[in-house]
Amino acid sequence: MNRIRRQPISFPIVRQRPSLSPFVFLRRRGGGDLPEPLNDARCTFYFKGRNAVWHAVKALKLTPQETILVPSYHCGADLDAIIKTGAKVEFYRVDRSATIDLEHLQRSINANTRALFIIHYFGFADPRLTEVRAMCRAHNIRLVDDCAHAMYSKSNGESLGTLGDVSVFSLFKSLPVPHGGAVRVNDPSLTVERPGTEPPAAEGFDMVHWSMEAHLRAKLGILGQAVNKITRLIRRFGGEPLHFAAKRFEKQAPCSAAVTPPPPEGCNPHVTFDLATKDWSPSRLTALIARRLDHLRVKKRRRENFQVLAGMLRGSEHLEFLHSELPEGICPLGLPIIVNDAVGLHSFLQEHRVSSDLFWKTRHDKSPDDAFPDTAFLTTHVVMLPIHQEVGEKALRQMASLVRQWGNQTQTAALA
Numbered sequence: 001m002n003r004i005r006r007q008p009i010s011f012p013i014v015r016q017r018p019s020l021s022p023f024v025f026l027r028r029r030g031g032g033d034l035p036e037p038l039n040d041a042r043c044t045f046y047f048k049g050r051n052a053v054w055h056a057v058k059a060l061k062l063t064p065q066e067t068i069l070v071p072s073y074h075c076g077a078d079l080d081a082i083i084k085t086g087a088k089v090e091f092y093r094v095d096r097s098a099t100i101d102l103e104h105l106q107r108s109i110n111a112n113t114r115a116l117f118i119i120h121y122f123g124f125a126d127p128r129l130t131e132v133r134a135m136c137r138a139h140n141i142r143l144v145d146d147c148a149h150a151m152y153s154k155s156n157g158e159s160l161g162t163l164g165d166v167s168v169f170s171l172f173k174s175l176p177v178p179h180g181g182a183v184r185v186n187d188p189s190l191t192v193e194r195p196g197t198e199p200p201a202a203e204g205f206d207m208v209h210w211s212m213e214a215h216l217r218a219k220l221g222i223l224g225q226a227v228n229k230i231t232r233l234i235r236r237f238g239g240e241p242l243h244f245a246a247k248r249f250e251k252q253a254p255c256s257a258a259v260t261p262p263p264p265e266g267c268n269p270h271v272t273f274d275l276a277t278k279d280w281s282p283s284r285l286t287a288l289i290a291r292r293l294d295h296l297r298v299k300k301r302r303r304e305n306f307q308v309l310a311g312m313l314r315g316s317e318h319l320e321f322l323h324s325e326l327p328e329g330i331c332p333l334g335l336p337i338i339v340n341d342a343v344g345l346h347s348f349l350q351e352h353r354v355s356s357d358l359f360w361k362t363r364h365d366k367s368p369d370d371a372f373p374d375t376a377f378l379t380t381h382v383v384m385l386p387i388h389q390e391v392g393e394k395a396l397r398q399m400a401s402l403v404r405q406w407g408n409q410t411q412t413a414a415l416a
């Protein structure tokens with residue numbers, strides 16, 4: 001069995017992603033529904049967001065001559081999934097504010113352009129989304145919108161993920177679930193293949209165990225550590241109840257993969273889509289947890305935390321906000337800031353047990369960064385600070401103070 005080992009020491013005080021409260025399992029299925037627009041028969045769920053990208057692009061049935069336009073600023077796993085559909089990819093420019101360059105996009109369209117892939121970065125709708133949609137209609141181009149960061153976001157009152165021909169989501173970026181991706185097909189003339197294989201149950205159980213441990217430790221301090229020690233002892237000497245449960249899950253599954261394949265040799269798993277997992281569904285634990293969460297609270301807390309942290313950092317000379325305002329309806333993935341030395345700030349925060357994210361430092365070997373200096377700028381200057389639903393006010397204050405401290409230190413070092 002392919003078990004994931006996590007390092008228990010030096011736990012972060014603020015984590016990149018939300019951890020899982022064990023009380024979720026005591027809650028009754030909150031109406032049984034996922035949030036809009038995933039609570040709809042038009043949605044199909046997969047193992048990860050990258051699987052969803054693969055299936056969404058496959059559904060377009062592009063011929064070898066037809067091209068899909070992909071933004072220069074992308075995560076790599078999305079690009080890998082698109083390339084692995086066999087589609088011919090061309091790139092359009094995204095500027096330093098992570099906004100589509102409409103003129104460059106217009107110039108990139110030619111007789112072979114059949115599809116446009118857009119990303120709602122950090123949960124924000126592109127300010128020129130209306131023009132982009134009109135351009136697609138005018139040129140008879142399919143619109144695929146990637147809502148991996150934008151699970152609860154709306155633009156002009158309409159949910160992101162309902163506006164393209166087909167849309168994709170990644171659940172575990174916003175929710176404390178082990179995996180999960182989704183495709184929503186908005187044009188009924190398109191169809192996606194359904195997933196046929198469940199991922200190895202043990203992997204989902206391991207992730208959930210680890211996430212609950214992190215949650216208890218963050219919320220209960222020493223008491224949480226004690227509970228974690230006990231659960232570890234149970235796992236070690238008590239017949240591993242979680243794995244026993246995982247095996248039972250596997251037995252019930254119609255078709256379950258035995259192990260997660262190791263990443264193909266030489267490939268970075270962060271920017272790779274493994275075709276061997278293409279027909280995998282999300283683990284059943286993902287559905288079980290996602291349907292028990294309070295989705296209204298998730299969105300509310302993310303918005304509040306974004307505003308509080310942005311307020312605390314406003315006026316800091318050594319940073320700029322990628323988004324200085326939080327428009328109505330937007331549910332942010334994080335607070336992206338631009339600094340001179342993103343790796344420096346990320347490492348400084350890590351030393352102080354705060355996990356931030358670098359967007360997207362690790363590049364796919366087909367990412368054309370030399371041709372797009374603004375994208376190269378973003379991948380080396382953006383740090384996303386966590387503002388998810390589990391980050392409390394004390395943690396926000398700690399984070400703000402660390403970011404300021406780092407700024408003062410780097411400023412002093414530059415003057416010396």
Ligand SMILES: Cc1ncc(COP(=O)(O)O)c(C=O)c1O
Nearest residue numbers: 048049050075077078119148170
């Ligand atoms: C914009 C975007 N799309 C798609 C993906 C793929 O999602 P997942 O990690 O769930 O495969 C990611 C992250 O990797 C992403 O940032």
